[in-house]
Amino acid sequence: MRIEIICTGDEVLTGKIVNTNFSYMSQKLEDVGLSVYWGTTVGDDREALLQAFKLAAGRADAVVVNGGLGPTVDDLSQEIAAQAAGVELVLNEEWLVKMEDFFTKRSRIMPPNTRKQAMLPSTAEMIDNPIGTACGFALDIGKARFFFTPGVPRELRRMLEQQVIPRLLARSGSPATIHLKRFHSYGLGESHVDSLLAGVEELVPDGSVKLGFRAHYPQLETKLTVRGSDMDDVQRKLAPVQEEVRKRLGNFILAEDDQTLEGVVLAELTKCQGSLALVETFTSGQIAARFGHLPGAEHVFRCGTVVRDPIELHTALGIERLSLTELNQDVVEAVANAARIRARTTHALAVLIDLDEGADRIDLGGTIWLAIATEGEVEFRRSRILGGREWVRLGAVEMGLDCLRRYLQGLPVVERIDFEKT
Amino acid sequence: MRIEIICTGDEVLTGKIVNTNFSYMSQKLEDVGLSVYWGTTVGDDREALLQAFKLAAGRADAVVVNGGLGPTVDDLSQEIAAQAAGVELVLNEEWLVKMEDFFTKRSRIMPPNTRKQAMLPSTAEMIDNPIGTACGFALDIGKARFFFTPGVPRELRRMLEQQVIPRLLARSGSPATIHLKRFHSYGLGESHVDSLLAGVEELVPDGSVKLGFRAHYPQLETKLTVRGSDMDDVQRKLAPVQEEVRKRLGNFILAEDDQTLEGVVLAELTKCQGSLALVETFTSGQIAARFGHLPGAEHVFRCGTVVRDPIELHTALGIERLSLTELNQDVVEAVANAARIRARTTHALAVLIDLDEGADRIDLGGTIWLAIATEGEVEFRRSRILGGREWVRLGAVEMGLDCLRRYLQGLPVVERIDFEKT
Numbered sequence: 001m002r003i004e005i006i007c008t009g010d011e012v013l014t015g016k017i018v019n020t021n022f023s024y025m026s027q028k029l030e031d032v033g034l035s036v037y038w039g040t041t042v043g044d045d046r047e048a049l050l051q052a053f054k055l056a057a058g059r060a061d062a063v064v065v066n067g068g069l070g071p072t073v074d075d076l077s078q079e080i081a082a083q084a085a086g087v088e089l090v091l092n093e094e095w096l097v098k099m100e101d102f103f104t105k106r107s108r109i110m111p112p113n114t115r116k117q118a119m120l121p122s123t124a125e126m127i128d129n130p131i132g133t134a135c136g137f138a139l140d141i142g143k144a145r146f147f148f149t150p151g152v153p154r155e156l157r158r159m160l161e162q163q164v165i166p167r168l169l170a171r172s173g174s175p176a177t178i179h180l181k182r183f184h185s186y187g188l189g190e191s192h193v194d195s196l197l198a199g200v201e202e203l204v205p206d207g208s209v210k211l212g213f214r215a216h217y218p219q220l221e222t223k224l225t226v227r228g229s230d231m232d233d234v235q236r237k238l239a240p241v242q243e244e245v246r247k248r249l250g251n252f253i254l255a256e257d258d259q260t261l262e263g264v265v266l267a268e269l270t271k272c273q274g275s276l277a278l279v280e281t282f283t284s285g286q287i288a289a290r291f292g293h294l295p296g297a298e299h300v301f302r303c304g305t306v307v308r309d310p311i312e313l314h315t316a317l318g319i320e321r322l323s324l325t326e327l328n329q330d331v332v333e334a335v336a337n338a339a340r341i342r343a344r345t346t347h348a349l350a351v352l353i354d355l356d357e358g359a360d361r362i363d364l365g366g367t368i369w370l371a372i373a374t375e376g377e378v379e380f381r382r383s384r385i386l387g388g389r390e391w392v393r394l395g396a397v398e399m400g401l402d403c404l405r406r407y408l409q410g411l412p413v414v415e416r417i418d419f420e421k422t
Numbered sequence: 423m424r425i426e427i428i429c430t431g432d433e434v435l436t437g438k439i440v441n442t443n444f445s446y447m448s449q450k451l452e453d454v455g456l457s458v459y460w461g462t463t464v465g466d467d468r469e470a471l472l473q474a475f476k477l478a479a480g481r482a483d484a485v486v487v488n489g490g491l492g493p494t495v496d497d498l499s500q501e502i503a504a505q506a507a508g509v510e511l512v513l514n515e516e517w518l519v520k521m522e523d524f525f526t527k528r529s530r531i532m533p534p535n536t537r538k539q540a541m542l543p544s545t546a547e548m549i550d551n552p553i554g555t556a557c558g559f560a561l562d563i564g565k566a567r568f569f570f571t572p573g574v575p576r577e578l579r580r581m582l583e584q585q586v587i588p589r590l591l592a593r594s595g596s597p598a599t600i601h602l603k604r605f606h607s608y609g610l611g612e613s614h615v616d617s618l619l620a621g622v623e624e625l626v627p628d629g630s631v632k633l634g635f636r637a638h639y640p641q642l643e644t645k646l647t648v649r650g651s652d653m654d655d656v657q658r659k660l661a662p663v664q665e666e667v668r669k670r671l672g673n674f675i676l677a678e679d680d681q682t683l684e685g686v687v688l689a690e691l692t693k694c695q696g697s698l699a700l701v702e703t704f705t706s707g708q709i710a711a712r713f714g715h716l717p718g719a720e721h722v723f724r725c726g727t728v729v730r731d732p733i734e735l736h737t738a739l740g741i742e743r744l745s746l747t748e749l750n751q752d753v754v755e756a757v758a759n760a761a762r763i764r765a766r767t768t769h770a771l772a773v774l775i776d777l778d779e780g781a782d783r784i785d786l787g788g789t790i791w792l793a794i795a796t797e798g799e800v801e802f803r804r805s806r807i808l809g810g811r812e813w814v815r816l817g818a819v820e821m822g823l824d825c826l827r828r829y830l831q832g833l834p835v836v837e838r839i840d841f842e843k844t
Contacts, residue, residue: 007461012445013448014448014449014452015444015445015446015449015450015458016449016636017445018440018445019444019445022437022463023437023438023439023440024437025437026435026437030436030437036437037464037465037467037470038464038470039429039435039462039463040460040461040462040463041444041462041463042459042460048460052460214438278728280707282714282715283711283715284710284711284715284719285702285706285708285709285711285728286711288710289705289706289707289708289711291706292704292707292730293704293705293706293815295781295782297706298730298731301706301730302729302730302731303727303728303738304706304726304727304728305725305726305727305728306700306707306714306726306727307726308714308719308723309720309724312725312765315765315766316764342737343737343738344737359717360717389715393715
């Protein structure tokens with residue numbers, strides 16, 4: 001099935017906003033085994049919209065249109081859809097009632113221009129939007145089925161997942177059930193993981209498991225898209241493959257599906273009724289910022305100390321001044337211990353960075369001194385990352401959180417990663 | 423002049439990466455007074471590329487193509503450009519020599535497949551890429567001039583600004599010089615600023631100054647695009663308008679052009695040989711993370727204390743435990759003072775947040791208690807922001823940094839903003 005996406009709106013066309021809706025939609029469709037063949041972006045312009053709809057109608061089987069469903073005069077999707085399909089706009093009573101309800105519930109008067117949002121092409125199938133006043137709709141233009149969706153990201157997401165994708169799958173004749181399994185890892189590059197996982201798809205010989213990746217440094221997402229006749233069939237096919245992925249990537253898998261690294265760390269600490277103190281230097285609060293604001297972190301995260309010069313840890317944590325002039329294993333272990341004792345926590349993580357001197361450049365590096373302290377023991381890791389200030393900073397944040405995750409899960413804290421140079 | 427953008431590549435089409443190149447290009451063209459009329463996204467697919475080039479050639483005056491200039495087999499831009507233009511690919515000796523040079527300078531052997539990057543359509547004008555192995559090129563297809571640019575963002579940026587935009591401006595017959603002036607503000611919404619600035623464009627009656635906005639919460643960027651015969655002419659036209667913008671937005675302008683809020687704060691503190699201590703609660707290190715890693719911050723930023731429960735400030739800063747159980751002006755002022763004294767800094771900023779109870783929701787709010795302490799005085803600000811956990815957190819980070827900026831610049835720290843509810 002040939003699918004196109006048309007994104008509309010001056011804000012997107014002029015680059016005022018980055019078009020994350022496009023990548024979101026395309027990714028979601030890929031995840032269920034549907035491929036987008038063509039993407040078009042046009043502004044709030046009658047001529048361009050009409051041309052875009054006609055071109056897509058002539059070459060695609062299905063088209064997802066995003067945006068232009070609002071109440072203002074520059075929201076033109078319904079009008080141009082009707083024109084392209086050669087039909088009239090008619091009032092959709094069902095949606096009008098829903099909108100009036102929407103405003104009544106919020107003790108507001110429905111603005112008159114909102115009525116426009118209930119005017120749909122006469123041949124359209126209305127698509128519900130439970131969280132907004134812009135309903136979606138589907139209709140045929142030429143040989144293609146068009147699906148119109150709202151531009152507000154959270155409204156789009158809900159409508160795409162709950163309403164549009166099932167309709168697209170039904171049209172594509174794909175098996176009823178498609179499931180996406182995701183593994184998040186840190187420390188192995190995409191090509192390395194690709195080679196580690198060579199052949200896992202063939203564990204299910206009928207080709208119904210597809211392997212893919214999405215790299216966003218410092219993490220990598222490994223994806224398995226599984227097709228089956230129903231969820232039981234999907235789970236049966238997925239089981240041996242996910243087992244094999246877990247075995248091959250081992251300790252590097254830090255989370256699965258909707259879990260996050262910081263969420264896993266929080267869950268592990270919560271489980272053991274632990275509490276956490278942090279010490280950071282050049283990461284400058286970014287480790288705390290990943291963790292400290294999470295719901296539930298108020299019971300676990302106790303205190304973070306952020307300095308640029310380790311010498312300040314003399315005042316902040318009472319470490320002997322002289323020992324802070326040059327970082328080494330003893331110093332960073334003492335820092336983690338002192339942070340733990342001062343904040344009366346079960347765990348403390350210290351990530352101290354010796355950044356190379358000089359202006360930022362692609363081969364500027366940093367040495368990361370990392371220690372995790374508990375009452376009984378201290379774990380230590382030293383690493384060197386190259387790639388410029390920002391790269392070092394991002395890498396150190398991830399390494400700090402991931403080492404803590406490994407420690408809490410009883411895995412080795414020190415295991416060589418692809419991004420380090422030592 | 424009708425301009426189109428064509429983005430190529432499977433990674434962009436499938437949503438594996440968000441297409442920031444499109445918004446970047448579109449924005450840059452807008453900034454010099456050129457408008458993009460149509461955007462197309464296609465994958466690394468011969469048929470789709472050829473169709474996209476032909477469609478654009480039939481309706482546009484100029485087309486910027488991004489991506490597909492690499493050395494691998496799925497980089498097809500040169501090949502399909504030649505096909506669409508009906509010409510042969512020929513070796514560009516000049517670029518081949520440059521590439522060999524590129525590798526020699528880096529003590530590397532040029533991989534054989536790289537040679538492909540010097541094969542250009544015979545009628546193409548080569549466009550230099552001083553920082554990569556993918557040269558750009560321009561050629562006519564149909565009635566349109568096509569400009570081919572590399573997908574690597576930093577290579578694209580340099581080529582677009584230095585090579586493509588001047589050529590587009592020359593073709594469009596626009597005045598030789600176009601200049602973009604930018605003002606960054608925090609606290610006023612886009613429509614508010616729009617109404618405050620009503621009529622400023624008319625201070626230059628010939629229409630050569632254009633006002634625009636780019637909102638990225640919590641900041642707003644106000645843009646003046648000025649056209650002139652040369653830079654003197656531009657400056658002459660800009661002078662009265664920028665004076666008026668500065669007057670009307672007043673204390674809300676936190677930075678101009680490439681400056682950032684955190685950069686301005688750092689510059690002010692550096693100028694007065696100041697030093698900074700920070701205390702944060704629910705922002706969880708995000709204020710420190712905006713500031714502490716900047717080049718030069720090592721001389722200014724001394725210590726940040728991050729807690730979730732203010733009670734922890736008893737241990738961390740020696741504040742009386744009982745006083746921390748309920749936030750008020752006295753407490754937050756005492757916290758800022760204690761942080762300043764403990765870290766021996768000239769300035770301290772404390773941002774403590776009382777977050778509403780319960781699950782995240784659109785009307786969940788937070789009360790922000792903010793104090794700035796110096797040796798001689800303490801400034802205080804209290805504010806309430808609604809909009810969910812993330813909105814409160816982002817708003818509090820910005821408010822903290824902006825109040826510090828105001829204090830350092832001798833402006834009132836307390837001035838009502840559009841985003842607060844008190």
